[in-house]
Amino acid sequence: MSVNFCGIELAHPVVNSSGTFDPLAARRAFGDAAFTNFPFSAHVTKTITVAARQGNRPPRLWEAPTSLINSIGLPNKGIERWLAEDYPQLRELPVPLIVNVMGFDTDELIQLVGAVAQLADVVAIELNVSCPNVETGTIIGSDPDECSRTVNAVRGLTTLPLIVKLTPNATDPAAVALAAQEAGADAISMINTLRGLALDPTTLEPWLGGGTGGVSGPAVKAVALAQTASVCAAVSIPIIGMGGIDSGHAAREFLAAGATLVAVGTASFTDPTAGSRISAELGAMTAH
Amino acid sequence: MSIVETRSLGLYQVIKVQDDQAPEVRPGQFHMLSATVGWGGEGGGRPWLARAISFLSSDGNGGIEFLVDGIGPGTRQLALLKQGDQLDLVGPLGNGFPELAASEETTPCLVAGGIGIAPILALSQQLALAGTEHDLILGFRNAEFADAAAAWPDATVATDDGSVGEQGTVMAPLARALDAGPRTVYACGPPLMLEAVRSRCEESDTPAWFALEAPMACGFGACFGCAVETKNGIVRLCVDGPVISGSVLAGITSTGRVDGQ
Numbered sequence: 001m002s003v004n005f006c007g008i009e010l011a012h013p014v015v016n017s018s019g020t021f022d023p024l025a026a027r028r029a030f031g032d033a034a035f036t037n038f039p040f041s042a043h044v045t046k047t048i049t050v051a052a053r054q055g056n057r058p059p060r061l062w063e064a065p066t067s068l069i070n071s072i073g074l075p076n077k078g079i080e081r082w083l084a085e086d087y088p089q090l091r092e093l094p095v096p097l098i099v100n101v102m103g104f105d106t107d108e109l110i111q112l113v114g115a116v117a118q119l120a121d122v123v124a125i126e127l128n129v130s131c132p133n134v135e136t137g138t139i140i141g142s143d144p145d146e147c148s149r150t151v152n153a154v155r156g157l158t159t160l161p162l163i164v165k166l167t168p169n170a171t172d173p174a175a176v177a178l179a180a181q182e183a184g185a186d187a188i189s190m191i192n193t194l195r196g197l198a199l200d201p202t203t204l205e206p207w208l209g210g211g212t213g214g215v216s217g218p219a220v221k222a223v224a225l226a227q228t229a230s231v232c233a234a235v236s237i238p239i240i241g242m243g244g245i246d247s248g249h250a251a252r253e254f255l256a257a258g259a260t261l262v263a264v265g266t267a268s269f270t271d272p273t274a275g276s277r278i279s280a281e282l283g284a285m286t287a288h
Numbered sequence: 289m290s291i292v293e294t295r296s297l298g299l300y301q302v303i304k305v306q307d308d309q310a311p312e313v314r315p316g317q318f319h320m321l322s323a324t325v326g327w328g329g330e331g332g333g334r335p336w337l338a339r340a341i342s343f344l345s346s347d348g349n350g351g352i353e354f355l356v357d358g359i360g361p362g363t364r365q366l367a368l369l370k371q372g373d374q375l376d377l378v379g380p381l382g383n384g385f386p387e388l389a390a391s392e393e394t395t396p397c398l399v400a401g402g403i404g405i406a407p408i409l410a411l412s413q414q415l416a417l418a419g420t421e422h423d424l425i426l427g428f429r430n431a432e433f434a435d436a437a438a439a440w441p442d443a444t445v446a447t448d449d450g451s452v453g454e455q456g457t458v459m460a461p462l463a464r465a466l467d468a469g470p471r472t473v474y475a476c477g478p479p480l481m482l483e484a485v486r487s488r489c490e491e492s493d494t495p496a497w498f499a500l501e502a503p504m505a506c507g508f509g510a511c512f513g514c515a516v517e518t519k520n521g522i523v524r525l526c527v528d529g530p531v532i533s534g535s536v537l538a539g540i541t542s543t544g545r546v547d548g549q
Contacts, residue, residue, distance in 0.1 A: 025509025025527060029381055054522045058544030061503040061513035066328065066336050068505055072512045075522070209515075209545060217336065269506035270322070270338055272378065 001283045003041075005238055005261050006161035006186050008096055008123050010041040014251060014279040017242050017265030018100040018126060018165065019046040019072070024089055026272060035093060039275030043090065044098045044189075044263065047128045048116075050108045052078035057209035062198035067217035067244075068266050069196045071210030074102065079115055091121035100165065102128035106153045117158035124161040127151070127185075130169075130192050141192070142170035144179035151183035161186035163240065166231070168220075169195050173227050174234035181235045188231060189240035189263065191224045216266040218244040225257055232258025246274065248281020291373050292351075298428075298436035300403060301356045301367040305375055308350040315410035316476075316499050316531045318342045319379030320507040321354065323365050327376075335362030338378065340504045340514075340526070342407040342476075355406035381507045382530045385411050385474055385497055388420065394470040394495070396422040399458050399485055401477025402429070405436060407499045408476050412440070423465045427458035427481065459484055466492055473497070473534075483540040496534035500525055502544050516544040 001012040016039075023043060026034035055075030062069040076082065079101075090097055099116045103109025109127070116125055129141035129150055140146040141164075151164060164180040166173050168191040177188045193214025198207040206212070224243020232239050241259030245251050246267040254262045267274040293304040303321075320338035328336050339362040344355040358367030369375065385407070388396065396415060400408035405426055415422045424443040428434040431451035437443055444461045445453030454460065458477075462485060465471055475485045476499035489496040502514040502525045509527040516525055518536045523529065539546040 019512075020510060022510045028527065029508035055512060055515065058515040058517065058522070059503055060515050061505055061511070063334060063337050063503070063505075065334055068337065070505075070511070070513060075512050075515075209543075266505075269511050270336070271376075272506070272508060272510070 001279070001286060003260065006124060008042070008161070010096070010261070012041045012279045012283065013255065013261045014040055014275055014282065015042045015098070015240065015261055015263050016040045016044055016268060016275060017263040018044045018128065020265040021268045021272075021275070022046060023093060024086060030272065034272075037276065038093055038095050039268070039273055039279075040095060040264070041279070042096045042098055042123070043093055044126060045090070045100050046076060047074050047100045047102045048076050048079055048082050048112065049074060049102055049104070050079055050111055052076065052081065059207060059209055062207050062213065064196075064198065064215070065219060067215050067219035068269070069198045069208065069213040069215050070193070071208035071213035073210055079112055083115065087119060096123040097121055098124045098126055098163070100126040100128055102131055104131060106150070109150065109154055110157065113154040113157050117160055122160065124163055124187075125158065126163040126165050126189060127154070128165050128192075130165070130167040139167060139169065141165070141167040141176060144175045147176050148179040148183040151180050151185050155184040163187040163189050165192055166190040166227075167192045168223060168227055168243075174230045177231040177235050181237050185237060187238045187240065187260075188235065189242065190231060191220070191227055191243045194220055194223065216244070218246055218250075220244045221250060225253055228254055228259055229257040245278065248278050248283075248285050251278055251282045252285055289375050289377050291369055291371055291375055294369060294371055297355065297439070298433045299357070300433075300436055301358065302344060302353050303356060303366065303369060303375065304351060304353045305377065306351050307377070310350045310352065311380060313343060313346050313352065313380045314384030315414050316342065316384035316407045317380040317382045318507070318530060319354070319377050319381065320504075321366055322362070322376045323369060324374035324376050327365065335360070335365060337362070337505050338376065338507070339363060339366065340381075340501075340507055341366070342410070342499065342530075343380075344406040344409055345413055346410065355403065357403040378507060382526055383528070385499070385531050388472075394472045396420065397425070397462070397465045397471040397473045398422055399425045399427075399462055399473060399475040399477070401427040401458060401481040402433065404475075404477030404481075404499070406476070408474065409440065411474055423471070425458050425461045425465065427477065428452070457481065457484070459488065462488060466494060475499070479540050479542040486534050486537055486540055489534055497531050498534060498537065498540060499531050500529055500540065514544075517546040
């Protein structure tokens with residue numbers, strides 16, 4: 001089941017979605033087995049920003065039918081503390097490390113990619129482009145030109161593979177993916193969460209502290225699969241497909257749609273070992 | 289994991305599992321619980337996420353009892369489980385109540401309301417085993433719920449309607465306990481009750497620990513969903529709690545959002 005992704009040899013095609021599996025938290029809760037029996041073939045970090053972020057005000061979660069609406073707001077300790085505190089531990093993982101970063105402007109992104117590109121144990125960088133251009137307000141990942149400019153700004157800083165994480169909240173994700181490819185991106189990961197709204201059942205006011213949130217879980221799988229198939233048809237670079245994958249069969253569907261890797265996200269919340277189960281199920285299916 | 293026993297406790301349901309491999313548990317810690325079969329079967333496919341549930345008692349040999357109040361799509365399914373049914377269990381998780389320092393010269397004062405009795409009774413059991421004198425104050429809506437208190441004859445019980453114990457909330461017995469001598473308060477219950485207890489403890493400079501609750505997806509620090517605002521910024525209840533010191537809380541609310549700090 002081993003697979004080559006942008007020149008990186010991985011034991012199987014199942015990785016985690018950014019922000020849905022924290023190996024350090026898992027080790028604290030479940031012991032060293034969380035590292036030694038790591039459920040994924042590579043680890044994608046939670047989004048790192050230049051400055052430390054508290055994240056959005058609570059409440060941050062709403063359960064909906066086979067889905068979760070979250071408004072987390074990218075809490076993280078900022079690049080400096082991540083480099084000093086988390087990276088030395090994450091490099092002990094038995095799998096390759098992919099670092100996800102988000103800059104609120106081009107200077108920030110250049111700073112982040114520049115810092116991460118120096119790290120010996122990082123095999124690829126994933127760009128979270130689900131943030132607005134601070135000058136125009138346009139979500140970078142929703143617009144081909146914005147996305148192209150963003151990839152261009154950092155392409156020359158590193159020879160590491162650059163993965164662009166697409167948002168599904170775009171009129172034409174395939175056009176954005178194509179723009180990313182032309183600007184030099186090495187891979188696409190998709191989908192990020194779909195924008196959603198949860199209302200307090202009593203007051204009918206927005207429930208989440210951040211107003212709207214992002215929908216994930218099996219409820220979004222059909223949308224993710226359609227977008228993955230459409231992007232795979234448009235570009236020649238490899239795709240990490242994700243969105244509601246909770247079984248080997250669902251993983252197999254994304255591979256059939258053209259993805260090279262699949263990522264498991266929300267399923268790890270209901271079962272921290274979901275990645276191992278899904279890769280085992282996938283292995284059993286593809287062995288026949 | 290097989291359920292070895294279920295019984296009702298007042299309007300609540302007790303679910304007992306036996307896990308010989310289980311790590312030691314501390315009162316105030318919790319597990320993520322879901323039914324192995326049929327989970328997600330209610331209207332609209334809920335529940336979907338596991339539910340964070342505190343344990344009520346532990347026999348030290350892998351036998352753990354959980355207390356469930358079947359009020360939503362997840363807890364209703366858990367409350368319907370019977371002996372022999374399979375339960376998925378992740379845990380123990382969270383910090384639990386802090387150990388009492390040997391030098392502590394205060395008396396533990398345990399205060400609980402409603403379903404919040406679970407971790408407080410677990411703590412009471414632990415203190416009793418260690419021979420530590422403590423107050424135990426339990427508040428309920430009415431006699432139907434307060435049936436649960438009959439198993440703890442030493443508890444001071446208050447009900448909103450006065451049908452069992454004294455009429456009123458836990459605040460009057462709490463005030464009597466605080467007047468009787470130095471106390472450290474350990475509390476769990478609905479946010480309105482906890483906020484009243486917190487505010488009372490703050491006024492009298494009484495150290496206090498609160499087992500809080502928030503919507504939770506993973507339970508082990510991955511999703512950053514169970515956020516609660518404190519004087520020190522936002523914390524995650526699953527890894528920084530669920531037991532939080534009153535000294536860092538400016539308020540306790542049902543949303544985790546605390547204005548004006």
